[in-house]
Amino acid sequence: MDHVHQALVSKLKEHSRLTSDDVAMIKSFSYSVRHLAHDEDIIRQGDDPNLAVLVVAGTVARYHLLTGGKRQFLSFHLKGDLPDAQGLFLEKMDHAVCSVGNATIASIPHKQLIKAFEQRPNVGFAIWRETLIDAAIFREAITNNSARPPTARMAHFFCELIYRAKATGISDGQTLDFSVLLPQLADTLGMALATVNRSLSDLREAEGLDFRLAKLTIINWERLTKIGQFDPSYLHLRKPPMI
């Protein structure tokens, strides 16, 4: 099996059971690959795509474009994620998708996916579950950005990120390459650039984590989860990774 299909199968297996027939169905998907530099738009707000994007390497983000040009980042996606699965059933994109750092994506025609869902409902249910976990992550983001003070908010954000990275096997749970810039972090967490810096140095001094030069390093996981009040149950993983 090539690594594109493998990425998708592994991701779905994080939360769903797949039979060998299900896997065979997934293996039959055709796709085309594309490489991206930093901050390239993959899909724009208002588009009506007929391809589904699968992250193969690197990071991809979703964002709202606001009046005035400001962006609000909504989520970040790692290897195996389908950042625009919603495009399967909703005509117009209500947000955009872009690369964060160098990234590689594969595009799968919607038609093939829909046909697969009709033939093997279980494949559909797995991807449905994927989109539901997506929604759970959004809910957590609402809470994070609305109810937690800056430093806890920052801590929680990185807890989720490294936890998901560890679950998909692209991180050992200690370090992660994550080439987001600080102004983008500000547009993710709903805080000013100065506050991003202040909370990052808070977390450095508290010996929770260190984030600099696009490299995240966990110093003390216990402490970090405590600061960020991080409880991973909302990620609905069948086998939660140990960090």
Place this chain on the structure above:
Amino acid sequence: MDHVHQALVSKLKEHSRLTSDDVAMIKSFSYSVRHLAHDEDIIRQGDDPNLAVLVVAGTVARYHLLTGGKRQFLSFHLKGDLPDAQGLFLEKMDHAVCSVGNATIASIPHKQLIKAFEQRPNVGFAIWRETLIDAAIFREAITNNSARPPTARMAHFFCELIYRAKATGISDGQTLDFSVLLPQLADTLGMALATVNRSLSDLREAEGLDFRLAKLTIINWERLTKIGQFDPSYLHLRKPPMI
């Protein structure tokens, strides 16, 4: 057709096309009805429900329970909504569901729904679409609570609410009974109670809306959408209502 089935069919038709066979399938669902007073929990965080909740009348809310007892409200659901459709495919509830004011709900066994999806994929796709719109609403909430100042945030919140109410036919677009209390509004929008009051009186003075005694009144829709930067396209309705 009784009004419970009708509520679900109408809701799904807001965004999806259903054949008469699809509708017949939905009509076959059995259910049980329950009446609720204000602020009763319907499902708790951590539950593993085997019934899906359908709002028949009144309002239902979802919320996160935080350490310390504070709540973060995530969304509000009106007639026809399935506030815990995610329970269909995710084992443990990562949030709770409760009533807001008097409400009536119907519960449909998961098994019946899953069987329906297998027999008629199109019914599954319609409910999948429903959950995707749910996710779109969450995304908008992230942006609203993270990127908009208090008054705009409040305006946007009520714009969405009355717009959705109008779409499902339970409001004329001018007034709506909505028995949320101000402290709950604060826990929804991520602001202090004092700020809730300040922005409500801002909107009153700006002649955008009036909200008092659990009754929402739109004074000037144009003005309100402008203040809240409200663009309803994220709700993905086939026939957007005119207000």
Place this chain on the structure above:
DNA sequence: CGAGTGATTGACTGGTGTCAAACCCTGTGG
């Protein structure tokens, strides 16, 4: 070595949270 990009720090301000008091309305009971 200089330019450029991004990170960091500092001074300042204003908005938002906290807290407490006052208010309003409704329902109840003397």
Place this chain on the structure above:
DNA sequence: CCACAGGGTTTGACACCAGTCAATCACTCG
């Protein structure tokens, strides 16, 4: 009929956190 209690709302005073803006620093690349 009025007094009172209670829940919910509204207002005010005040402190402080977080936003804005500008200057400085660090690093990379030409």
